[in-house]
Amino acid sequence: MAGITPRTRARGHRSGGVMLELLLAIALFVMAASFTLSSLRSALDSMRRAELRARAYDAAASRLAELDAGLIAVSDLGEALAVDGDLAVTVEIEPSPGSTLVRARATVRTEPPDGISEPLVVAELERWIEERERGAGGGR
């Protein structure tokens, strides 16, 4: 009898310890999993942002090239052009005195994700472009 009581107590103590260890292991697993997933999600987010920025750069470069090609006249630049639904490109023109070149600056904005009222600027691009007003004669 004298030998049983300590053994029983030890076993009872042991089974409580197993539960504790199990809970600890689960908690550790959940922490590790959530950490991994959140870091992956942030990587995905930054990748999505990179993709958006790349598309925005496409839009800005295309707009400036269209301007340079004469597809858009400088006098037509007032309004923003919606590209791809979520991107809007605006072009500002800054003439340089004594030269036919103008400095064209394309800014691409996107709708803010949520809550923020200001549209986010995703890409900006600047280029010197030879100005040619519409109707100012054809020629090259």
Next chain:
Amino acid sequence: MTRRRVRAPRGFSLLEAIVGIGIATALLGALALFTVNLGDARERLSRTSREIECVEAVFSAVERGCATMVVDGAELGAGIEGNESGVRIVRSAVGLGNDGRAPFSELTATTVAFDAAMARIAVTRGGSRDVLGAPVRAMRVRYLTERGWQSAFSSADDGAFPVGIEISVWFERGEGGDESVVEEAPSEAAVAADRRRFFRCMGGPKVDPMAIRSIESETVR
């Protein structure tokens, strides 16, 4: 009393077994979910990065070509020639001015072509051909000339450059939904291109101001 205390710890009670199984199930479920999520996210991550890389390679090759191309490349051919699915640009490359040639006089051809069988875009510079890693459903090249948009162009026939060229890329995305699009005719597809850029050909003509209106109406997507 003493007997009960000795017998009690043997085996599990029903409640303990149920709790144990419940915990194990929840754990397994979480593990499965985690694995699926992880694989999904990794796949999307690598696909997106491959897509960005692929388009950057194409666009930078075309941009460099458009900035430095030459009309007559003698044996290499004319400045720009191509059709809807590919374009070839002959441009001057950096030559060191050896052998009595002028610097920058060496010519090289850059080809960007869509290989429908492989569903990949291949970029050829000089003699080396790179097949880009991202799966592409379609690529479309359009040529803007003084008369409007064309689906094929050759500097040899026109004796000039186009005003600019436009490249659109649709990626292969296995998510369904896009499957309704006819694979062979992306130009008629209502789906906007995943990536699209218009390149101005340096030294090319500008659009005739009188023709702008009609071209603009074609440009609207």
